[in-house]
Structure formats: C-alpha cells, structure tokens
Amino acid sequence: MEMEKLTRTFDVVVIGGGINGSSIAYQLSKRGRKVAIIEKKQLACEASSAAAGMLAAQAEIEQDGPLFQFALKSQAMFPELANELYEMTGIDIEFDQKGIIKIAETDAIAEEVKKQVTFQQNWDPAIKWLDSHECLEMEPSLSSNIVGGMYLPNDGHVMPATLSKAFAKAAIHFGTEILENTEVLSFIYERERVIGVKTTSGDIHCHQVVLATGAWSAQLMKDTGIDMPVYPVKGECFSVKSDTPILKRTIFSDKRCYFVPKRNGEIFIGATQVENTFDKKVTLGGIASLVERAIQLVPQIKDAKWERAWAGVRPQTGDGLPYIGEHPFKKGLFIAAGHYRNGILLSPVTGQLIADLLEGHPDDTLLSAFRIDRNKQKVH
Missing domain, CATH: 3.50.50.60 (FAD/NAD(P)-binding domain)
Structure with missing residues (x-):
C-alpha cells in the first residue's frame, strides 16, 4: 500500500x-x-x-x-x-x-613550506620546520628522500x-x-x-x-x-592495514597525497581530483596513481595489507x-x-x-x- x-x-x-x-x-x-x-x-x-x-x-x-x-x-x-x-x-x-607533518620533497618546495611555517607561527607558535633527520625521527617510515616538513602539532x-x-x-x-x-x-x-x-x-x-x-x-x-x-569534484581513496603501526601522525604532501592513521589500524590514503562528475566509481588508474605516490613517500606501505577503496564527491565553488x-x-x-x-x-x-x-x-x-x-x- x-x-x-x-x-x-x-x-x-x-x-x-x-x-x-x-x-x-x-x-x-x-x-x-x-x-x-x-x-x-x-x-x-x-x-x-x-x-x-x-x-x-x-x-x-x-x-x-x-x-x-x-x-x-x-x-x-x-x-x-x-x-x-x-x-x-x-x-x-x-x-x-x-x-600533521606537511612534507617537502624538493629544495624548492622546502623553501615554500618554510615560508608557510613563518606565516603559520603567527597563530600557533608551536608550529615548526623539521629537517629530514627530524622528520624521520618522528616518523621512521617516511622516505629518506624527503627534504623536511612543517610540523603542525595541533x-x-x-x-x-x-x-x-x-x-x-x-x-x-x-x-x-x-x-x-x-x-x-x-x-x-x-x-x-x-x-x-x-x-x-x-x-x-x-x-x-x-x-x-x-x-x-x-x-x-x-x-x-x-x-x-557549486560543482562536484570526485576523490578516490584507499586504505591499508599493518600488523605493526607504520605511522603515528597524519602525513600531508602538497602534491595532494595524504596518509591518515586511524585508531583501528587502518591508514586512509587519498585523494585524486576529477572535476565535474558525480560518478563515484573507483578507477584502476586513479588508485594506481595513489599507490605509486604512497610508496614513494612511505615505502613500507607496500608491505601493508590492502583493505578497501572508495570514492566520494566534494562540493567545490568558483x-x-x-x-x-x-x-x-x-x-x-x-x-x-x-x-x-x-x-x-x-x-x-x-x-x-x-x-x-x-x-x-x-x-x-x-x-x-x-x-x-x-x-x-x-x-x-
């Protein structure tokens, strides 16, 4: 009825x-x-x-x-x-x-991130620049190729x-x-x-x-x-799990790759950007590009267990x-x-x-x- x-x-x-x-x-x-x-x-x-x-x-x-x-x-x-x-x-x-550690992968990016550190310290004096050695001390699984990063403790x-x-x-x-x-x-x-x-x-x-x-x-x-x-921007993500923790903190790259370690042991890794589509299918190409970036930044990720992949639609404006x-x-x-x-x-x-x-x-x-x-x- x-x-x-x-x-x-x-x-x-x-x-x-x-x-x-x-x-x-x-x-x-x-x-x-x-x-x-x-x-x-x-x-x-x-x-x-x-x-x-x-x-x-x-x-x-x-x-x-x-x-x-x-x-x-x-x-x-x-x-x-x-x-x-x-x-x-x-x-x-x-x-x-x-x-969060916002990492810099080249000297040129490092100079930009250091400027951001100076700017952001106006609102949070605890924010600081970490050199490569300090980044690896905090997060040993990071690639040794990174130049450094901005540490945002809050x-x-x-x-x-x-x-x-x-x-x-x-x-x-x-x-x-x-x-x-x-x-x-x-x-x-x-x-x-x-x-x-x-x-x-x-x-x-x-x-x-x-x-x-x-x-x-x-x-x-x-x-x-x-x-x-207001228009849609599709983002694809995937997650992995490991028997031993790989990361303690969120890692964020200016090239739009991030790692977010969750309490259940999952690490969320994202995200692609495809404008003007409501199609939420997960594509092999999108995930492949993310996997490649993830392994470059955190090589140990390649040994983690695959969990799942998904996509969502973000609302962007002009x-x-x-x-x-x-x-x-x-x-x-x-x-x-x-x-x-x-x-x-x-x-x-x-x-x-x-x-x-x-x-x-x-x-x-x-x-x-x-x-x-x-x-x-x-x-x-």
Whole structure:
C-alpha cells in the first residue's frame, strides 16, 4: 500500500543529511527549535562518509582570510565537541590530535613550506620546520628522500561518518526528526518567502529552510533564481592495514597525497581530483596513481595489507569559498554548501554560524565573505 502523504510543520527544515546538515540541526535543536532533516538517501551517505577526516586548518589553507579564520575557529571547537557528543550520544568520534607533518620533497618546495611555517607561527607558535633527520625521527617510515616538513602539532583528524552520525544522534536527542529516503522537489512560497518544501513524501511546512546538499545544491538554487556555481569534484581513496603501526601522525604532501592513521589500524590514503562528475566509481588508474605516490613517500606501505577503496564527491565553488547565508530575495531560505575539502573541519562552526543567523544575530564579519550573491549570479 502506498505510504500516505502528510503535511507536517516544523520551525526549520534542513535539506541534506550530511555532516553540515546534521551539525546545523544539532545546533538549532539544542536551542529549542523544532527541526527536521530531509535526506534523499541515508544520513552521511555521500561526501561525509568518503572523507579522510583531516582537521588540517593550517596544513591546507596557506593564506590569511575569511576561510582561514573560519577554519581556525572551527578547529578550536573539536576538543570540547568530542567530549560533548560522547557524553550525549555515547559515540566516540575518534578525535586525534597527534599532529600533521606537511612534507617537502624538493629544495624548492622546502623553501615554500618554510615560508608557510613563518606565516603559520603567527597563530600557533608551536608550529615548526623539521629537517629530514627530524622528520624521520618522528616518523621512521617516511622516505629518506624527503627534504623536511612543517610540523603542525595541533592539527588532527576524526572519523567523518562517525562525527556526522554523532551530530544526528545528538540532534535527535533534542527532538530533531529525520526523514530519510525523501527527496525535496521544490520550495513552497508565500509572497517571496519560503514557507515549506514539496517532497516525495508530501508537503512539509516550516518557518525557515536550510539547504545543505553539498555538490547537489546548485539545481535547487537555480530554481530560486540564483546560479550558484557549486560543482562536484570526485576523490578516490584507499586504505591499508599493518600488523605493526607504520605511522603515528597524519602525513600531508602538497602534491595532494595524504596518509591518515586511524585508531583501528587502518591508514586512509587519498585523494585524486576529477572535476565535474558525480560518478563515484573507483578507477584502476586513479588508485594506481595513489599507490605509486604512497610508496614513494612511505615505502613500507607496500608491505601493508590492502583493505578497501572508495570514492566520494566534494562540493567545490568558483572562488573556493563556501556559500553560507540567507538567499538574497527568497526570505526564509538559507544556504550552507560548497565546503570542498574542508567540510569535516568546518562542520562545527558552520552549524553554529547558521544557527546564529537563523536566530537573528549573525557573525557578519564571516558571512559577508560567504554570502550567496557575492558574484551576482542571478538567473532571472
């Protein structure tokens, strides 16, 4: 028998059950709002479960600006957040803060990384340059060919899908309802204000809507009159296991190869970059290139046991900044999309920023850089 379609009412509907959607729902429901998450598949089934979970605010972002400050603010939230979510849900997000070494493989790259050390020490004096010998003392499995590296003791990582599920479970604790296998088809308007959504399970009414569907956000936004350039970038990863630990810390190469050692003994290794595709198939060529790079950087990896390979789709934007804010001419509609490689890192502060915005006391300093109409991409 076909499921009866019902009209329901909430304070806020969050479209998208990934890590940012769940973080937003958690922050809003914790403040007493009646929230629903609508997810067309299952929670954390896309980029949130495909990421390696690096919290690499200072390894990945190399210049000051709104995104860097946003990332530092979010990174600082993780120690307390990990405890808060564990106490509330019993879920351990496996927050690890053993640091990251950003390696340099040539003298030319080393000069660039040393400049980054000087710059990053403005925010964290503990960051330092390690020569080749010091790198190998810290991580003996690294290739002896590396020139050195930047040691970032306060960068770390989490298990991304676990963090996403912890946000969702904590949101449910505060009353959030989860509607999985439900697709949002369009918005419901009343005099240019969004008052709900039409879904495959019927109409749902609300006072505010937050669109947090990552690389899939552009189509629903186009229907509102804004051409928001969020596009997919596929990334392929694989993991290995070893009887004895190979690495203690995350290793990050500027040539976009990283190693993230997890608590269960797995090392996540990634990631390729293929723009403008939603096809999540894992290709032999993609994995072969990663394997070759991995063995160059950590030769001992070749003796580790193969575990698995996977791919996910990251949401990139035209200028590399996320879109976070209220729609410029559809009141009640808010966006949080386009976090690209930093979705896991930025999830705590994104949830907080959107919740503050919906409550009417936004952080305008950050929001002005991330606003939806910053490039004036109006369709009609």
